[in-house]
Amino acid sequence: xxxxxxxxxxxxxxxxxxxxxxxxxxxxxxxxxxxxxxxxxxxxxxxxxxxxxxxxxxxxxxxxxxxxxxxxxxxxxxxxxxxxxxxxxxxxxxxxxxxxxxxxxxxxxxxxxxxxxxxxxxxxxxxxxxxxxxxxxxxxxxxxxxxxxxxxxxxxxxxxxxxxxxxxxxxxxxxxxxxxxxxxxxxxxxxxxxxxxxxxxxxxxxxxxxxxxxxxxxxxxxxxxxx
Amino acid sequence: xxxxxxxxxxxxxxxxxxxxxxxxxxxxxxxxxxxxxxxxxxxxxxxxxxxxxxxxxxxxxxxxxxxxxxxxxxxxxxxxxxxxxxxxxxxxxxxxxxxxxxxxxxxxxxxxxxxxxxxxxxxxxxxxxxxxxxxxxxxxxxxxxxxxxxxxxxxxxxxxxxxxxxxxxxxxxxxxxxxxxxxxxxxxxxxxxxxxxxxxxxxxxxxxxxxxxxxxxxxxxxxxxxx
DNA sequence: ATTTTCACTACGTTAATATGTGGTTTGAAA
DNA sequence: TTTCAAACCACATATTAACGTAGTGAAAAT
Numbered sequence: 381x382x383x384x385x386x387x388x389x390x391x392x393x394x395x396x397x398x399x400x401x402x403x404x405x406x407x408x409x410x411x412x413x414x415x416x417x418x419x420x421x422x423x424x425x426x427x428x429x430x431x432x433x434x435x436x437x438x439x440x441x442x443x444x445x446x447x448x449x450x451x452x453x454x455x456x457x458x459x460x461x462x463x464x465x466x467x468x469x470x471x472x473x474x475x476x477x478x479x480x481x482x483x484x485x486x487x488x489x490x491x492x493x494x495x496x497x498x499x500x501x502x503x504x505x506x507x508x509x510x511x512x513x514x515x516x517x518x519x520x521x522x523x524x525x526x527x528x529x530x531x532x533x534x535x536x537x538x539x540x541x542x543x544x545x546x547x548x549x550x551x552x553x554x555x556x557x558x559x560x561x562x563x564x565x566x567x568x569x570x571x572x573x574x575x576x577x578x579x580x581x582x583x584x585x586x587x588x589x590x591x592x593x594x595x596x597x598x599x600x601x602x603x604x605x606x607x
Numbered sequence: 608x609x610x611x612x613x614x615x616x617x618x619x620x621x622x623x624x625x626x627x628x629x630x631x632x633x634x635x636x637x638x639x640x641x642x643x644x645x646x647x648x649x650x651x652x653x654x655x656x657x658x659x660x661x662x663x664x665x666x667x668x669x670x671x672x673x674x675x676x677x678x679x680x681x682x683x684x685x686x687x688x689x690x691x692x693x694x695x696x697x698x699x700x701x702x703x704x705x706x707x708x709x710x711x712x713x714x715x716x717x718x719x720x721x722x723x724x725x726x727x728x729x730x731x732x733x734x735x736x737x738x739x740x741x742x743x744x745x746x747x748x749x750x751x752x753x754x755x756x757x758x759x760x761x762x763x764x765x766x767x768x769x770x771x772x773x774x775x776x777x778x779x780x781x782x783x784x785x786x787x788x789x790x791x792x793x794x795x796x797x798x799x800x801x802x803x804x805x806x807x808x809x810x811x812x813x814x815x816x817x818x819x820x821x822x823x824x825x826x827x828x829x830x831x832x833x834x
Numbered sequence: 835a836t837t838t839t840c841a842c843t844a845c846g847t848t849a850a851t852a853t854g855t856g857g858t859t860t861g862a863a864a
Numbered sequence: 865t866t867t868c869a870a871a872c873c874a875c876a877t878a879t880t881a882a883c884g885t886a887g888t889g890a891a892a893a894t
Contacts, residue, residue: 789879801880805881805883812882818882819882820880
C-alpha cells in the first residue's frame with residue numbers, strides 16, 4: 381500500500397499532472413512529502429532519492445517537471461547537485477527546501493540554477509502552492525528568503541552615484557590603474573609620457589579627493605566609477 | 608487555494624491595524640484600493656495620493672506602515688519617490704504596484720528601497736495578503752517578477768570566492784590599504800615599523816598574485832575579501 | 835627533544851609615485 | 865576674437881613603495 385503511494389504507478393505523461401521528484405536524506409520527510417504530493421490532485425511523485433548521487437544516477441528513468449531538493453545532504457550537497465542537474469536537464473525546475481537561511485547559501489543556490497528557495501518550516505499547503513507557482517513561471521520563496529534576496533539585490537547597485545566629473549581620458553586612466561597598471565605601463569598603453577600620466581593623476585586625485593593611487597582605485601571601485 | 612490565502616496560518620496576531628497609504632494617479636484604482644483596504648479586517652487606509660509630490664507633502668500628517676505606490680505617475684515617478692520616501696521614513700515599507708515588468712524598472716525599484724513589486728493584475732485577495740506579507744518581514748512579488756529577480760540575480764554572480772589564505776594580520780593591513788592608508792600611516796595604526804608593513808605587503812602580493820598596492824586593493828575589493 | 839613551519843618584526847637599496855612649476859596645442863563656447 | 869577647458873609634455877624633488885635579506889618566538893611536526 382505504502383509502496384503504491386511512494387511509487388505511483390499512474391505516472392503516465394498526462395500534461396496536466398505535475399511530476400515531482402524529491403531529494404532528501406531524512407526518510408520520514410522524504411516519505412511524508414511523497415505521500416502528500418501523491419495525495420494532492422494534479423501532482424504525482426515520480427521519484428524520491430536519499431542523496432544527490434542517487435538522484436543523478438536514477439532520475440533519467442523518470443524525469444520530473446520539478447525537483448524539491450534539500451541542501452544539507454550526505455555526500456554531494458544540494459547546491460553542487462543543482463548545478464549538475466541544471467546542466468543535464470535545463471528544463472527541470474528545482475526548488476531548494478532547506479533549514480538554512482544564510483545569504484551565502486541562498487545566493488549560491490539561486491545562482492546554481494534553483495528557481496525557488498523554501499524553508500523547511502513551510503506549511504504543506506504553501507509547499508504545494510509553491511510547486512504550482514514554480515511550474516507556472518514563478519519563483520517561490522519563503523517570505524524571509526524573499527526579503528533577503530531583495531536586500532542582497534540592493535548591494536549590487538548602491539543608490540547614489542556621485543558625479544565626479546572625470547573627463548573620458550581621466551576615466552580611461554583610472555581604469556588602467558584599477559587593472560594594476562603603473563605610471564610607466566599606463567603611459568605606454570596610452571602612448572603618452574609618464575609626466576602626462578602624472579599630470580592627469582593629479583587632476584583625478586583632486587576630483588576624487590584622494591592622495592594616492594590605491595585610494596583612487598578604492599574610491600573608483602566602491603563608487604562603481606568603473607566596472 | 609483561495610482558502611489558503613484567506614486563512615493563512617501565520618496571520619498577524621497583533622490586534623493593531625495595518626495602516627496603508629496609496630499613491631496612484633488613476634482615481635478609480637485609487638478609490639477602489641482604499642475601499643478594499645478599509646473593508647478588510649485589520650487594515651486601514653490612512654492616505655491616498657494622486658501624485659508623489661502630493662504624497663511627499665501630506666504623508667507626514669498620518670504615517671502609514673505600508674505604502675502601495677504606482678510607478679507610472681505624472682510628475683515625479685514612483686521610483687524616484689521611493690528613494691525620497693525611504694530616506695525620510697526608513698521604517699515605512701513600500702510596495703510597488705505597476706503594469707511594467709521590465710528588468711530595468713524592477714531592479715531600480717527594489718534598489719531604491721521598495722520591499723516588494725506587484726503587477727496591477729494581482730487579484731485583490733493576493734494584494735491584501737501581500738500587504739500582510741510585507742509587514743511580517745516578507746518581500747511580496749508577483750510570480751513573474753520573482754522569477755525575473757532570481758534570473759537577474761544570476762547575472763550578478765560575483766567571481767568564485769577564491770581562498771587566498773591571508774592571515775588575520777594581512778587582512779587587517781589590506782583593509783587599511785583599501786581605506787587609503789600609506790605604509791607610514793598603516794605602520795602607525797598597527798604600531799609596527801614601516802619595514803614590517805613592507806614585508807607583509809610582499810606576502811599579500813604573492814598570495815594575491817599582484818605587484819602593487821593599488822592592484823592589491825583592486826583585487827581585494829573585486830573579490831570581496833574586504834567589505 | 836629537535837627540527838620545521840609560520841606569522842611577525844626589522845633594515846637597506848632601488849624603483850615608482852606625488853606634487854609643484856612651467857609650458858603648448860586644439861576645439862568649442864562666449 | 866578672446867577665453868577656457870582638456871589634453872599634452874617637461875623638469876625638479878621629496879616621499880612612498882617594492883623587494884631582497886634576515887632575525888625572533890610559538891606552535892606543529894618529527
